[in-house]
Amino acid sequence: MAYADVKKLTHDDFVIGIDGDLWINTRRTKTNTKSNIPVLPTALMILEKYEHSSLLVDKKVLPVLTNQKMNAYLKEIADLSGIKKHLTTHLARHTFATTVTLSNGVSIESVSKMLGHKSLRTTQHYAKILNRKVSEDMQLLKKKLNFQQKVLSKNT
Structure with a gap:
């Protein structure tokens, strides 16, 4: 994902896909086009690391x-x-x-x-x-x- 898109990522951008796995479903900041990204295992581990972090603000998923x-x-x-x-x-x-x-x-x-x-x-x-x-x-x-x-x- 582009930096601007990671920065604005919230829990609302995550959905369970048709395959039963976690997906990021968002719109790109630069183009306003839809972006659907399956979350790979390593990315999921990073997301889970910050799940209860006090560094997070405004419902953001990662401390960017x-x-x-x-x-x-x-x-x-x-x-x-x-x-x-x-x-x-x-x-x-x-x-x-x-x-x-x-x-x-x-x-x-x-x-x-x-x-x-x-x-x-x-x-x-x-x-x-x-x-x-x-x-x-x-x-x-x-x-x-x-x-x-x-x-x-x-x-x-």
Whole structure:
């Protein structure tokens, strides 16, 4: 979710989906489009951690700081973890779209719906990044196939 959407998230935004699991059902701040997101187990653990927190105000689900402070904490986490990439809340949304969903076979239509994009074309931007990954994977496959072909040729 975008920072602005996480910041405004309340208990009213949670519903039980058709699958019997917990979903976030909200409207994006930026586009006012509907966004429906199944809550993954790790996210549920984080939500449960703050369920009875005294840090929560105005029926909010998470104690959200300013975007600048959140990004500063992400930078600190990256430094402590030896991560060289510049981590931001927006990068987290981007990573969810590419690495967590699209790279694991979730359809682009489903990802678009979860991200609350008005158009599939917006989501296709995320898929372009995956073409690099597809190319790398195919290069590895070509090497494996070439190696297997050489082994077969030697044995005949």
